[in-house]
Amino acid sequence: MTGEITQRNISGMNTFAAIIDLWPSAREFAADLGVPPTHVAVWRHRNSIPDYHWADLIEAARRREIDLSLETLAVMAREKRPRRTPSHPEGRAA
Template structure:
């Protein structure tokens, strides 16, 4: 989420702009990722702040997902 700090200096500002509780943004920060389903919301909210943010930037900044292993799989 550090790649968004130039647009949203605080998690509280991001929460307000996205219309989500602060605790939601705090959970994203703890996990180190914002769900991809929020990309369009982020792009729109950045534009409302007068900042440019592209889907490509969001994709490049997203950490790779770790695959879960199934226990007991043959």
């Protein structure tokens, strides 16, 4: 499958689960990152990949010719965070 996944495939990706699904299987994703497949199943379910694996993920994606960047992962993580409601200017709820 190497070479079949390109930037056009990743451009619409907006979830960590979708990133995992770019690999032929969760087992291959796990092997590329050096983690047990059970971890990948949990990550997919939580729609999250721990940030301490991101550097290895970027390298694994590069080897598979998937154009994935730390910036893309950071944006996904930011979008996944719950939105904070602005505090009252005096620090109390209105």
